[in-house]
Amino acid sequence: MKVNWLVAATLTIVASIGLPLVSSAQSPSYTIADYEQPNAPPAPEPEVGAGLQPLTRSADAPAHCAACEAPAEEEEATCDPWRLFCQKECGWNITGFVNAGWTGNSVSPASGYNGPVTFNDRNEGMLNQLYLIGEKTIDRETCCWNWGGRVDVLYGTDYIFTQSNGWELTPAGTAKWNSNPYYGLAIPQLYAEVGNENNSIKVGHFYTVLGYEVVxxxxxxxxxxxxxxxYGEPFTHWGVLGSYKASDEISLNYGVVNGWDALTRVQDDPGFIAGFTWTGCEDVLAFNAIFGNEPTVTGPYTDRYTHSLVYTRNFSEDWQYIFQHDFGSQVAGDRAGAGSAQWYGINQYLFYTINDCWKAGFRGEWFRDNDGVRVTGLRPSVGQPLAGSGFAGNFFEITGGLNYAPTANLTVRGEIRYDWFDGVANNGNAALPFDDGTRSDQLLFSIDLIYLF
Incomplete structure (x- = not known):
């Protein structure tokens, strides 16, 4: 079988643990699933996009931080979201949410596409995600090894961005069970997990640890x-992903996977993940990298290296700042297949909690597709003029928004986003990335809602 090396890697890692995989002596305390990437810095909110609770020190912050904090005030009571399915203290639980929204484009392209902007890539109403989760969490507060697992199912227009070769797609990357370019089904996570207070090991299909934003x-x-x-990071992996708590401040990530977004593909080669997360009193720093063979735009598989650095700083209970830097490079990855290709960028986020219902946010980004091999049109359908096109140059975007959450179940997000491009087209029919290849900038207005169940 093409991926026998994955099985071998799994058995080697588990055997090297040297401890019996037994159930915990006590039942794990269940918490609602955290949708952030494993061991990445915390997102602007614990669960709902609005991030309604005041920003505080991470729950994983080292114990010594308590000494440098002011005496804690009595914690305010919070309301848990209503759930369609009864939530148990241990065992398997089912949760989910629905996400739908509308985007307007100031230039109203005839095709309806918002250029390379995703996931709201069309200037119309979209049912982005009907998302279901089945999960048995592991107990990370016991020295005993215990097991769990998780499966995620996504239906909606966002399915196309989370597909894997050999799973939702064929090994060559063509459609398998999804024939509609707008609505389809994806299973972005399907893994078993074992762990204890210092370890977590996932085997199967899981989200990447690189980056800050999540699916x-x-x-x-x-x-x-x-x-x-x-465009700069993988979405998911198939293989083995581990996390080891080296100290109160530092956790280490390691993994062996079948590259970017693939169960099986034309050429199966192991990819290697390594990184760490450092957690301070008010700061979190995460660095993760992946190295392995990946396909180029000209076809051959060559060495690709990518890393992501994310720094989070909580200035107060109301203000939070995030800095992200990504870098990627691939041997013989340019469009001529002769020189290396590179992509890199910087994101910055600033969030302000206004009150229990309102939160404001800002994002500014510069992304450099040095050789025009990363940014393109991603939804293959009739009337998508960017599909297959490449743009060598600088992409910039600034986004401002408000989140409103009148209840624990409902969040409404509104945003205004301005994109512009400085560079040249180097492949395909589109000369520029916006307004069906005719403009170098665009302005988007968007509103969507998230309802937990």
Whole structure:
């Protein structure tokens, strides 16, 4: 079988643990699933996109931080969201949410596409995510090894961005069970997990640890996504992913996977993930990298290296700042297949909690597609003029928004986003990335809602 090396890697890692995989002596305390990437800095909110609760020190912050904090005030009572399915203290639980929205484009392109902007890539109403989760969490507060697992199912227009070769797609990357270019089904996570207070090991299909923004809508402040997330990083992996708590401040990530977004593909090669998360009193720093063979735009598989650095700073209970830097490079990855290709960028986020119902946010981004091999049109359908096109140059975007959450179940997100491009087209029919290849900039107005159930 093409991916026998994955099985071998899994058995090697588990065997090296040297401890019996037994159930915990006590039942784990269940918490609602955190939709952030594993071991990445916390998103602007714990669960819902609005981030209604005041910003505080991370729950994983080292114990010594308590000494440098003022005496804690009595914690305010919070309301848990209503759930369609009864939530148990241990065992498997089912949760979910629905996310839908509308985007308007100031230039109203005839095709209806908002250029390379995703996930709200069309200037119309979209049912982005009907998202279901089945999960048995592991107990990370016991020395005993215990097991769990998770499966995520996504239906909606966002399915196209989370597909894997050999799973939702064929090994060559063509459509398998989804024939509609607008609505379809994806299973972005399907894994078993074992762990204890210092370890977590996932085997199967899981989200990447690189980057800051995530696929599930309720893990993000904004409706639209940064170029770094969409074009600079993988979305998911198949393989083995581990996390080891080296100290109160430092956790280490390691993994062996079948590259970017693939169960099986034309050429299966192991990719290697390594990184760390450092947690301070008011700061979190995460660095993660992946290295392995990946396909180029000309076809051959060559060495690709990508890393992501994310720094989070909580200035107060109301103000939070995030800095992200991504870098990627691939041997013989340019459009001539002769020189290396590179992409890199910087994101900055600033969030302000106004009150229990309102939160404001700002995002500014510069993303450089140095050789025009990353940013393109992603939804293959009739009338998509950017599909297959490449743009060598600088992409900039500034986004401002408000989140409103009148209840624990409902969040409404509004945003205004301005994009512009400085560079040249180097492949395909589109000369410029916006307004069906005719403009170098555009202005978007968006509103969407997230309802937990």
């Amino acid at each position: 599930p809508a309720n893990g993000n402040f904004f409706y639209s996504h940064a170029y770094t997330m969409q």
